[in-house]
Amino acid sequence: MQISKSIAGSYPKNPKLAKAQAWYSAGKIGKEKYEKYLKTYTMKVFSLAKEINASYTTDGLLRWDDIVDVTFSFVKGATKGPLIRFYDNNFYYRRPIITSKLTKDDNSLIEAMGFSRDVMKEAGVSSKLKGVFLGPLSYYRLSEVKHYKNPEELMMDYSQVLSETIDDLKGTLDTIEIHEPSMFEKRIKNELITKLPEIYSPISSTKIEKHVITYFEMSHLERLENFFSIKADFHGIDLSENLTKVAKIYPRLKGVRLIAGVLNTRTTKLEKVSSINKVLSNISEHGAKEVVLSNSSLMDFIPEMIAVKKIKLLNKVGGDKN
Template identity: 30%
Template sequence: MFKTTVVGNYPKITEDKTAVNLRRARNRFDQKKISAEKLEQAYQETIKRVIKEQEEAGVDLITDGQIRWDDLVTPFARNIQGMEIGGLLRFFDNNVYYRRPIIKSKLSFRNYSVVEEFKFAQANSKKEIKPVMVGAFTFACLSLDEFYQDEEKLTLDLAEILHKEAEKLSQEGAKIIQIDEPSLCFYPEKLKLAKESLNIITQGINAKFALYLYFGSIKKLVPYLFDLPIDIIGVDVVSKKENLDLLLEYDGKKEIGLGCVDARNTMMEKQSDLIALFKKTAKRIPADKIWVNPSCGLEFLPHAEAQKKLKNMVEVVHSFNG
């Protein structure tokens, strides 16, 4: 049977006037109109709402929506010694931005980045929570290196730090840990370095690891992709249609995250189209090895559309499973 999950982030702001408005709370905090305690309460209420919405949609494996995150790298960059938070840069081909980390000296672990978030989410969820981490390769690609001047050394030092995070997440009960590596699609010639970094991150940890690639093609990564030291490969089959056929060269060993719901377009998927895609996929990949999920994080969508897309996705999977 197919299972369902999400890729990471979720819209922070809802049209529901009765819900906490996190943007307003953050603005009021910046203006010193509310306390840090009140802002924390707003975060917690928003996370609980996001968890509840995913549960009610029927998603099998959920996240906390990355509600405290401003982008993919900042939550980790602020907890690494030797790294500063720089100015805004465009995040891939999207109309959103991230703060570019700047490497000032040799990097070392300062503090855990998402462990407390995971613990809070799991304590407030009826379903399993999947924590998400940035991958070392993408982290290095999105950073400005003013110290190492050596991509390999930078990437592997980041991997050592991220290993500590993953290890602690596992100790706190995480059964599946997601690692985001969107940059790998755009630098396939660096796959060997990415593999080495993944070896370091995952080494000796008692959890499954899901590697998620989005926004780009996996054409130059297959078949080597299936040799990476991870358990689940999540691929965006919306941005690059060719990715689906490339996945069907799959060797049967790893689980697949099928990113078939467009998380960057409000147009609703036709259930008949999804069913046809599921049938095509199930002919080549065992159903119990397939996770159905959006093409990337849902925060690119308005809240109402994200909700509708999740519900539609789960409904089609349940119909297909029978």
């Protein structure tokens, strides 16, 4: 079984960068000075990826407040609403308020990802650069909808906008990482889950490597079949938040190209390498085709120092094993 490593989602934002962003937004510093700060801290993410020999890495989403904030850089038709709690975390995001048909407006995102690609080249990192996007289901779940009459129409339009954006980013990004934390939520109706392969069809048809990941507690394990039916190159599962359910998860992994979320980024407690190795052994025994070891979810919830220590643990487990 082939094993590799990845840095997924967001990276903790250094307070100095947050201050520089506030200065830039207030017009107290110019774009050039702000991007010097941004380059410094983005370089740290890429250096960490280089240190663990990661096959994939994001840019840490340091330019944005959170994964929902990224959507405002390529989606037109939504405005920023009030701060809302992000699921059951002590973390808040600006809720998109959807007031008209969703269309593409990705100029700022294209510029941002071009900047990250340039910094990555300068850092001499061989990892594949991932663009991080919220999936259609979770975008619907985290938004206030004023325009659409049914969620399927909203999600199809969002999927189309995202597919067009992905096409625009060809040559800049190597991989797309799509987050669906709502996939296993109790409040999401099963009829929406069953429609996801069709809703994802515009995204799935794009000519770029695609990773679809989910995280947090999995309340409906029967939905794993629906999750794996979404056409993508890899599917990611948060194993760290579902340790009591892994005995039921492992048998469903045969033939899956899996992103294994083995680092819990909602707690400061460091994982034991022996425990990660045990998980890895079980995944292999149950016939997973390929495994990418990764942090399980966004890293907005923990201090940077802890995030670095957790990611470096992957140095002690990965590698290619048969």
